[in-house]
Amino acid sequence: MNSSKSWIKAYVPDLNCTDQEFFDAMTLSGTKTETYEPLDKNLDKIVVGQIDKIEPHPDADKLVICQVNIGTETIQIVTGANNMKEGDKVPVVLDGGRVAGGHDGGPLPEGGIKIKAGKLRGVPSAGMMCSIEELGSTRDFYPEAPEEGLYIFPQDTEVGADAVEVLGLHDTVFEFEVTSNRVDCYSILGIARETAATYKLPFKAPVVEVKEEADGNAKDMISVEIKDTDLCTNYCARVVKDIKIAPSPKWMQRRLASVGIRPINNLVDITNYVMMEYGQPMHAYDMSTIAGNKIVVKRANDGDTFVTLDGQERKLDKDVLMICDGEKEVGIAGIMGGENSMITDNVDTVLFEAATFNGPNIRKSAKRVGLRTDASGLFEKGLDPANALDAINRACQLVVELGCGKVVPGVVQVGLPIAPLKRFALEADKINKLLGTDISKDEMIEILGREEVGYDAATDEVIIPSFRQDLNQMCDIAEEVARFFGYDKIPTTLPKNSATTGGISFKMRVEKKAREVAQFCGFSQGYTYSFESPKVFDKLLLPEDAKERQAIKISNPLGEDFSIMRTIPLNGILTSLATNYNRRNKDVRLYEMGNIYVPKSLPLTELPDERMQLTLGFYGEGDFYSMKGAVEEFLDSVHMLDKLTYDPNAGKPFLHPGRQANIVYDGEVIGYLGEVHPAVCDNYDIDTRVYVAVIDMPHVVSHAAFDTIYTGIAKFPAVTRDLSMVVPKNVLAGDIEKMIRQRGGKKLESLELFDIYEGAQIKEGFKSMAYSLSFRDKEKTLEDEEVAAAMKKILNGLESLNIELRS
Numbered sequence: 001m002n003s004s005k006s007w008i009k010a011y012v013p014d015l016n017c018t019d020q021e022f023f024d025a026m027t028l029s030g031t032k033t034e035t036y037e038p039l040d041k042n043l044d045k046i047v048v049g050q051i052d053k054i055e056p057h058p059d060a061d062k063l064v065i066c067q068v069n070i071g072t073e074t075i076q077i078v079t080g081a082n083n084m085k086e087g088d089k090v091p092v093v094l095d096g097g098r099v100a101g102g103h104d105g106g107p108l109p110e111g112g113i114k115i116k117a118g119k120l121r122g123v124p125s126a127g128m129m130c131s132i133e134e135l136g137s138t139r140d141f142y143p144e145a146p147e148e149g150l151y152i153f154p155q156d157t158e159v160g161a162d163a164v165e166v167l168g169l170h171d172t173v174f175e176f177e178v179t180s181n182r183v184d185c186y187s188i189l190g191i192a193r194e195t196a197a198t199y200k201l202p203f204k205a206p207v208v209e210v211k212e213e214a215d216g217n218a219k220d221m222i223s224v225e226i227k228d229t230d231l232c233t234n235y236c237a238r239v240v241k242d243i244k245i246a247p248s249p250k251w252m253q254r255r256l257a258s259v260g261i262r263p264i265n266n267l268v269d270i271t272n273y274v275m276m277e278y279g280q281p282m283h284a285y286d287m288s289t290i291a292g293n294k295i296v297v298k299r300a301n302d303g304d305t306f307v308t309l310d311g312q313e314r315k316l317d318k319d320v321l322m323i324c325d326g327e328k329e330v331g332i333a334g335i336m337g338g339e340n341s342m343i344t345d346n347v348d349t350v351l352f353e354a355a356t357f358n359g360p361n362i363r364k365s366a367k368r369v370g371l372r373t374d375a376s377g378l379f380e381k382g383l384d385p386a387n388a389l390d391a392i393n394r395a396c397q398l399v400v401e402l403g404c405g406k407v408v409p410g411v412v413q414v415g416l417p418i419a420p421l422k423r424f425a426l427e428a429d430k431i432n433k434l435l436g437t438d439i440s441k442d443e444m445i446e447i448l449g450r451e452e453v454g455y456d457a458a459t460d461e462v463i464i465p466s467f468r469q470d471l472n473q474m475c476d477i478a479e480e481v482a483r484f485f486g487y488d489k490i491p492t493t494l495p496k497n498s499a500t501t502g503g504i505s506f507k508m509r510v511e512k513k514a515r516e517v518a519q520f521c522g523f524s525q526g527y528t529y530s531f532e533s534p535k536v537f538d539k540l541l542l543p544e545d546a547k548e549r550q551a552i553k554i555s556n557p558l559g560e561d562f563s564i565m566r567t568i569p570l571n572g573i574l575t576s577l578a579t580n581y582n583r584r585n586k587d588v589r590l591y592e593m594g595n596i597y598v599p600k601s602l603p604l605t606e607l608p609d610e611r612m613q614l615t616l617g618f619y620g621e622g623d624f625y626s627m628k629g630a631v632e633e634f635l636d637s638v639h640m641l642d643k644l645t646y647d648p649n650a651g652k653p654f655l656h657p658g659r660q661a662n663i664v665y666d667g668e669v670i671g672y673l674g675e676v677h678p679a680v681c682d683n684y685d686i687d688t689r690v691y692v693a694v695i696d697m698p699h700v701v702s703h704a705a706f707d708t709i710y711t712g713i714a715k716f717p718a719v720t721r722d723l724s725m726v727v728p729k730n731v732l733a734g735d736i737e738k739m740i741r742q743r744g745g746k747k748l749e750s751l752e753l754f755d756i757y758e759g760a761q762i763k764e765g766f767k768s769m770a771y772s773l774s775f776r777d778k779e780k781t782l783e784d785e786e787v788a789a790a791m792k793k794i795l796n797g798l799e800s801l802n803i804e805l806r807s
Helices: 005-009 019-028 188-199 250-258 266-278 359-369 374-379 387-401 428-435 441-450 474-485 506-520 535-539 570-582 624-637 678-683 697-703 733-744 784-799
Strands: 002-004 033-038 044-057 060-069 074-079 089-099 118-120 123-125 127-129 172-176 223-226 232-241 283-286 294-299 305-307 313-315 321-324 329-332 350-357 412-415 423-425 454-456 461-463 589-598 609-619 644-647 655-665 668-676 690-696 719-728 748-757 766-775
Touching: 002 005, 002 250, 005 172, 005 188, 005 250, 019 033, 019 172, 019 188, 044 074, 060 127, 074 089, 074 123, 074 127, 188 266, 188 441, 223 232, 223 412, 232 294, 232 387, 250 266, 266 283, 266 374, 266 387, 283 329, 294 350, 321 359, 350 359, 350 387, 359 374, 423 474, 428 441, 428 474, 441 454, 441 474, 506 589, 506 609, 506 624, 506 697, 570 589, 570 609, 570 690, 609 624, 609 697, 624 644, 624 655, 624 668, 624 690, 644 733, 655 690, 668 678, 668 697, 690 697, 719 784, 733 748, 733 766, 733 784, 766 784
Parallel strands: 223 294
Antiparallel strands: 002 172, 033 172, 044 060, 044 089, 060 074, 089 127, 118 123, 232 350, 232 412, 283 350, 294 321, 305 313, 321 329, 423 461, 454 461, 589 609, 609 690, 644 655, 655 668, 668 690, 719 766, 748 766
């Protein structure tokens, strides 16, 4: 939202501060000011001069010599302009002065251009006469300026006067960052109201009194019907006769130009002016084009088309609200009028419209028809219904003041009843407690009064004006008190309530531990897309009936490669490893903590099962047992090693058939690990061995624990025994260890595999394995007989696995 300082001062006349002071004060009071730009930047020593005499240059056909009266003296200026004549009054830059830019209208240099007296083709020149472009503006904002040449002032302009002042350029434009809930501040009046409250100055809104000089009554000339009150809650119409199209006065042109709106003519400028002043868009229709003298507000039909004022045909549907007359559409509500009802220079009677439309509908309609305008940008934020009547009356007042026409008595206003003003209790104690302040109730009432928030002493309630749609509860009032009391005046206080200890959930603790262990083991975290291609299943060698192929299809995919939600996490890690491998990065270890999306049924009837999976992957230094060690490091950190086993019959087609295993905890599969199948590596262009592991985190969370149990230092010595065995090759070390623990009893403290041997000294089909077993009794020193008894039980159990002691 842009506003010139002079326009704000029209409603806060006592405002007296520098631009920087205004910038700082408004930002501190909550109306954030992004930047400001003085319109007179780099304009210095520029006065109104009158050309008394024009003579040809003796040595240049395209130059002339002018004698220019600047009020205090007459100076000589040589110029190449040719649009002036003797007696014209023009802006003159004196020796040592400065202009904003060149006459070509190009980008303005940062420091402007300094003008010095000198000679042109041997003839002295004491300054320069200016075009509007050299003053930093354009014909868009000064339409009376010529396309080329000097700017010519009206004949009644005082010679010697400050030309910058005459042009209205001693002003500053401020850019405000207005939040979407402060619809009232998308208007000059709203910004002025904030200014008055910030500086504790009187706010003087325009006094609106409409002189109704035309014959008849508006209610006899136009009727209005709203068929869709859910999309239009309020519609006001007024009629103006005897329209005289002409340029708007300079003060209005200058104000519109200061906020970036190009002046066009008095009628258009009035509607734009009121839109900026009140924040209420308006539209004007040629009454002669309104069939049946009737306005109907209703939805369009699917497939309808409509030509807007810009000459473009727009496609409509049943959710686009239209303004219609008795026979046809004449405008898209809240967006743009139609070419069939546009104002021409021959217009005689005009119908003014000011309405309140449904904000979300206008936003969606603007997108559907492909047309977003200043008006739709305001309507989509949700306007104050009470503002429409004030705005249309203000427009009619300006019509009379500018001699643009005669207003017909009466207003046609239809729609839903305007809601009563909101009221709620002023809870001063709660506000002070929330802010950490000690502001008296009377001071709060005074602060709120500056914003036109009323107070009912009888009920101890605040009364919210209709334009403050953002004030809905006590905390909103507290914010208003804080803003204008001064954030810088609020003291630093400690919280009065007892402090609470923050923390994270148990699930998040387990996931955090997984990340910490992965990074400890040398893995770097990666993030990959949850969107994947159906081709992933073929790359992973999954059979056609694999359950992983039952994936959720995305209704609006970015493309074929991102058309399904992943049901297996390996593709992302393998793709990342392939990228690193093909960039010749050695020994890469990556991990990802990400969801897979398993549908409960297809097509979807309920939300899928989103399961967090820890995926580890590496190539380079390490082997299967390195990955197994990383998995066990994590499970040990959450106390899940005691019941951990592995099942080599995992049956994963994407893993090497002899180097894979399911990770099993307490009989439940919680993941898998192994070497990636060579064919899969080829599919990902990885020419080396790759190892992966996937752990299902919900399963881990259900079994994990962080309780640490401490035991005292052993008082009695341990007894160790070595066990060397000849073991069939198909017997797993895990099965052996399980048997030893079952048979060893409570006194078996630990066991460790310290040797594996296969060779000529061992019979075919067997291998040699050696364990060191440690026994200890916490209450006494163990006797040899007790250890022997335990060893006998262990050996008996091992015999059932076809294991023999090695001689």
